[in-house]
Amino acid sequence: MKFLPIKQILNLNPVVLGLGISGTLLFGLLIQVYLLDRFTVIFGPVGTPHDDFRIAVFHCLLAGYLPGAYLFLLRGTRNTVDELEKILKPAEDPSCMDYSTLRLGKRALIISGLIGLLGAVLIPHLTTPSPWDPSTWNPEVWWHRVLGLFIGLCFAWLCLAVWNTSTITSRLAARIDSLDLLDMTPLSPFVNQGLLTALLMIGLVSLFSLFLLEPEHAVVVAILVGLCLPLALLSLWLPVRGVHQRICEAKQAELKWTRERIQQSRTLLHSDSPDVSAGRMADLSAYHQLIEDVPGWPFKSATVLRVMLYLLIPVASWLGGLLIEGVLDQLFM
Numbered sequence: 001m002k003f004l005p006i007k008q009i010l011n012l013n014p015v016v017l018g019l020g021i022s023g024t025l026l027f028g029l030l031i032q033v034y035l036l037d038r039f040t041v042i043f044g045p046v047g048t049p050h051d052d053f054r055i056a057v058f059h060c061l062l063a064g065y066l067p068g069a070y071l072f073l074l075r076g077t078r079n080t081v082d083e084l085e086k087i088l089k090p091a092e093d094p095s096c097m098d099y100s101t102l103r104l105g106k107r108a109l110i111i112s113g114l115i116g117l118l119g120a121v122l123i124p125h126l127t128t129p130s131p132w133d134p135s136t137w138n139p140e141v142w143w144h145r146v147l148g149l150f151i152g153l154c155f156a157w158l159c160l161a162v163w164n165t166s167t168i169t170s171r172l173a174a175r176i177d178s179l180d181l182l183d184m185t186p187l188s189p190f191v192n193q194g195l196l197t198a199l200l201m202i203g204l205v206s207l208f209s210l211f212l213l214e215p216e217h218a219v220v221v222a223i224l225v226g227l228c229l230p231l232a233l234l235s236l237w238l239p240v241r242g243v244h245q246r247i248c249e250a251k252q253a254e255l256k257w258t259r260e261r262i263q264q265s266r267t268l269l270h271s272d273s274p275d276v277s278a279g280r281m282a283d284l285s286a287y288h289q290l291i292e293d294v295p296g297w298p299f300k301s302a303t304v305l306r307v308m309l310y311l312l313i314p315v316a317s318w319l320g321g322l323l324i325e326g327v328l329d330q331l332f333m
Contacts, residue, residue: 018068120152173242
């Protein structure tokens with residue numbers, strides 16, 4: 001039997017990576033609790049050790065979600081490029097960027113990574129007076145601090161990937177061979193790319209919302225959600241920027257052509273058969289109105305509905321966390 005390389009497996013199914021990282025970290029956290037005989041942090045009364053363990057669990061979930069989302073976004077963008085090849089004309093410049101690789105520049109990765117690490121270092125100051133004094137850390141706080149740096153790094157790289165993949169997808173619109181204003185179906189990969197990116201960012205907001213179970217983390221959650229939600233909406237818009245421009249250009253060209261034909265038909269009203277010219281004028285006027293009514297964005301009402309449902313996911317996540325927390329408190333009080 002031939003086995004696929006691990007890298008190829010992760011590219012085919014990035015969810016495996018996310019679940020593997022989170023599962024391994026959670027298993028390691030439970031092993032630590034067992035070896036140190038600290039079961040009170042799980043089943044004991046609500047307090048600092050109990051809260052620290054819960055936050056450590058949230059960090060483990062985030063540490064798995066971010067790398068998985070990063071690879072999932074890259075795989076989704078490759079699929080989008082493959083689907084768009086049906087309506088794209090070949091690139092005029094053979095030396096232009098190979099969109100199928102989607103590699104991020106080393107310089108951009110280093111700079112964004114440093115920014116993410118800086119944010120991870122500064123954010124704990126919002127909840128703890130001396131967050132980087134190891135003498136005050138219990139075993140669970142060690143997980144917070146170490147995983148926090150990893151999460152900050154991965155979060156910055158995910159934001160960079162969102163910008164990069166969205167920009168690449170938008171630029172592909174310039175290579176659309178022909179655009180049918182009356183059939184936007186071939187443009188759906190652009191919209192799907194935006195929906196995919198928005199969903200990944202809203203999923204991140206859902207995990208951040210779990211930290212609201214700790215009231216002292218409300219400011220941190222507000223900052224993180226304030227970053228992620230605008231980025232989610234921006235990522236929905238960025239991939240279709242280029243398509244919007246192409247649609248507007250095609251509409252103007254078609255409207256100009258129709259107006260010219262209307263002017264010609266108006267002239268013919270005075271010379272040709274009035275019945276024929278009047279019928280042609282009516283058809284052209286109806287077509288002119290039809291083109292004017294074509295939306296400038298390839299979004300449908302179903303797209304807006306899906307985005308609204310996506311925005312409900314963080315609320316459901318937070319309510320689910322409250323429900324589970326209430327049940328556990330009743331069981332182990």
